[in-house]
Amino acid sequence: MTSIANEYQLKCGLEIHTQLNTEKKLFSLAKNDPFGSISSPNHHVSYFDAALPGTRPILNYECVLKALKLAISLNCDVNLNSHFDRKHYFYGDQPQGYQLTQHYSPIASNGYLNLHSDIDNLDTPTKKINIIQLQLEQDTGMSHYDNYEKKTMIDLNRSNVPLIELVTEPNFDSVPQVIAFLKKYQNLVRRINVSTGNLETGAIRVDVNVSVGDYPRVELKNLSNTSSISNAIKYEYDRQINIIKQGKAAELLRYEETRGWNGYETIKLRSKETTIDYRYMPDPELGCIRLDYSIIKDIKKSLPISTDDEIRIFLNEPYNLSLKNAKLLCIQNGKNEYYTNGEVKKYYLDSFNLFREVIPPSFERDCKIIANWVINELLGDLNKLELPLKNIQELFPPTKFIEFIKLLQNGKVSNTGGKRLLFYILENIQTKQFKGNIDLQYLIQKLNIEIKSSVDGEELLKQCQSIIDNINNPKLIENIKSGKKKNSLNYLVGIAMRQTRGRVKPTEYQRIFKNILMIK
Amino acid sequence: MFKSQEDINKFFETNFWNSEKVLLDNQSTPNGTKSSKAINPSNELIFKLLKLSGLSQKDVDIEEIRNTLKKQIQFINILQNIELTEKETFYDTNNARLLPRENTSLKYDNLLELIEKQKGSVRPSEISGSWKPTSLASKSMNGYYVLEHGQIKNRK
Numbered sequence A: 001m002t003s004i005a006n007e008y009q010l011k012c013g014l015e016i017h018t019q020l021n022t023e024k025k026l027f028s029l030a031k032n033d034p035f036g037s038i039s040s041p042n043h044h045v046s047y048f049d050a051a052l053p054g055t056r057p058i059l060n061y062e063c064v065l066k067a068l069k070l071a072i073s074l075n076c077d078v079n080l081n082s083h084f085d086r087k088h089y090f091y092g093d094q095p096q097g098y099q100l101t102q103h104y105s106p107i108a109s110n111g112y113l114n115l116h117s118d119i120d121n122l123d124t125p126t127k128k129i130n131i132i133q134l135q136l137e138q139d140t141g142m143s144h145y146d147n148y149e150k151k152t153m154i155d156l157n158r159s160n161v162p163l164i165e166l167v168t169e170p171n172f173d174s175v176p177q178v179i180a181f182l183k184k185y186q187n188l189v190r191r192i193n194v195s196t197g198n199l200e201t202g203a204i205r206v207d208v209n210v211s212v213g214d215y216p217r218v219e220l221k222n223l224s225n226t227s228s229i230s231n232a233i234k235y236e237y238d239r240q241i242n243i244i245k246q247g248k249a250a251e252l253l254r255y256e257e258t259r260g261w262n263g264y265e266t267i268k269l270r271s272k273e274t275t276i277d278y279r280y281m282p283d284p285e286l287g288c289i290r291l292d293y294s295i296i297k298d299i300k301k302s303l304p305i306s307t308d309d310e311i312r313i314f315l316n317e318p319y320n321l322s323l324k325n326a327k328l329l330c331i332q333n334g335k336n337e338y339y340t341n342g343e344v345k346k347y348y349l350d351s352f353n354l355f356r357e358v359i360p361p362s363f364e365r366d367c368k369i370i371a372n373w374v375i376n377e378l379l380g381d382l383n384k385l386e387l388p389l390k391n392i393q394e395l396f397p398p399t400k401f402i403e404f405i406k407l408l409q410n411g412k413v414s415n416t417g418g419k420r421l422l423f424y425i426l427e428n429i430q431t432k433q434f435k436g437n438i439d440l441q442y443l444i445q446k447l448n449i450e451i452k453s454s455v456d457g458e459e460l461l462k463q464c465q466s467i468i469d470n471i472n473n474p475k476l477i478e479n480i481k482s483g484k485k486k487n488s489l490n491y492l493v494g495i496a497m498r499q500t501r502g503r504v505k506p507t508e509y510q511r512i513f514k515n516i517l518m519i520k
Numbered sequence B: 001m002f003k004s005q006e007d008i009n010k011f012f013e014t015n016f017w018n019s020e021k022v023l024l025d026n027q028s029t030p031n032g033t034k035s036s037k038a039i040n041p042s043n044e045l046i047f048k049l050l051k052l053s054g055l056s057q058k059d060v061d062i063e064e065i066r067n068t069l070k071k072q073i074q075f076i077n078i079l080q081n082i083e084l085t086e087k088e089t090f091y092d093t094n095n096a097r098l099l100p101r102e103n104t105s106l107k108y109d110n111l112l113e114l115i116e117k118q119k120g121s122v123r124p125s126e127i128s129g130s131w132k133p134t135s136l137a138s139k140s141m142n143g144y145y146v147l148e149h150g151q152i153k154n155r156k
Helices: A061-073 A175-191 A226-245 A294-302 A307-315 A323-330 A341-358 A361-385 A398-409 A415-430 A440-447 A457-471 A474-482 A488-499 A506-517 B005-013 B019-027 B043-052 B062-081 B108-119 B149-153
Strands: A010-019 A085-088 A098-101 A108-115 A127-138 A142-146 A151-155 A162-168 A204-212 A218-223 A257-261 A266-271 B144-148
Touching (some): A010 A226, A061 A127, A061 A175, A098 A127, A108 A175, A127 A175, A175 A204, A226 A266, A307 A323, A361 A398, A474 A488, B019 B062
Antiparallel strands (some): A151 B144
16 A cells, blocks of 8 residues: 555656767867857858758767766766667757757666765765766757747757767655755766856756656756756646645546746646657668777776765865865856866865975864865955956965965964955955065065064053943943853954954953953 | 678669569458558648648649558558568667678777867868858848748647
């Protein structure tokens, strides 16, 4: 007997089309630039892309290499003898009348990708998503519908652009798993440099199969971003459950169907009765792709280690990074325009290695200071100043950065002073005020942030007393004294530090405030 | 399996069967199999096909076209329904043509060499902007090919 939970269990599978970022197209050597050339329609079009009679396809081997990199990264079995089929259907943006694809003998099959609870932020233990197959195929041209003029405008810049179609088993049983998989997949294609991985530009396009319990699946098409994917699945899941609850499943969920997403609801596009017969046939013009077994091992060697493995390395000795920082260094989200994760990682690692050379082993744990200053302070400043990381490499390379870190370590400047100094340096690099070597000693003097080695105790006492008086908040002071709000002491220290521009050590201020307020 | 062009020529020079006989044989099958059932193309379908083929729809002998079309469809149906024996299915569909392909297996270095070699073999039409694809179209606008709405939206 089926339990209620099983009866309503969500099941999802994905079909993902990924545009490869090769220089040229799949079966011609016309430029592969479907998004960049959007304002110049039909500009990157060869005779073959426009299907002029008499033209024949010539396989671009760069596409084969990128497909193999992806297949091996996804733990697939590589097909040493794959070939292309013609899938026939008629549409204005497909001038050949058929699509060259690898339906029957794909380049790879039987792969998987693991999702982990910590790295992929899931509330379930490790989840294995099986990949049925990976096939190379052509993209179509683009249709732009002009409803006012009642015309369809066709641009063939995208015609014959290389695509990888990836099909998973219906292993997903929640929306967060689907989103986590997509994020992981996006990062993977960027990491091994086979695609830009952008959903927004259509470089990755996702169809989702949704079913409940054992009922036939519904395929959702036209999902252009992660929020559409997430909302469409939720909507479709609820729709199917309502049908089941109303006892109409035998009638309405009897056959597989294809539905679209309009931003609010899923809409029926095709049902079993209107399924297209694609009349597949092996392509007689293209040879098969025959590969030597050794190619698998050689391509594997050329690939970087997996993101998951790299994150685990950063979580452990000697780096001991937080999961958040480790992910920031390893995952390419493609969102920040001022630096890539690769650039940040290199800057961090170069700095980290230099730092370890100059500090004694007993200070090993202080290595965290590098991550804190690179990720929290440096990147924060770059974002604020809209300054690309690569623009600081010449004047403020890791060697100079470590010189700066040593000033903090030696107690020459406080954290507050350090923040001020770093921002000043970056600001002046941006406005091109610095010409040659940055003299940190000179800047410390100029900004007047050097920590005083000897301080006038009387003067500091007066300063602290004046801060307490000026706050004029007896309740706050009482809470600090009673230990109710211990952190508020740091609030007072912060005010004092700002007044002296970080030239006095915070510990000195803490001592004086405690004395005045008689805190033990 | 064919090994050379000579084998192919020899095969086609020999008369094993003729299409008229195949059609007649199938028509005489008792109760008629699915393949032999006649499909009668409607006038509407015939005119649509004439239009698609760019042929005149005026002063045509519809009955003659219908009969020819009927025979062609029947013939294709018969071919599609022939059960292949094990001997006939040993052909490798990877070849998908009469003569086998003898391509060598690619190693990693071969693949990299091919990629490098292809960089220098761009043909004139593959250079961006080297020709105007829409110049061959009957309808175009602002660099786009133009299709009437109905044509692309009403597909099945």
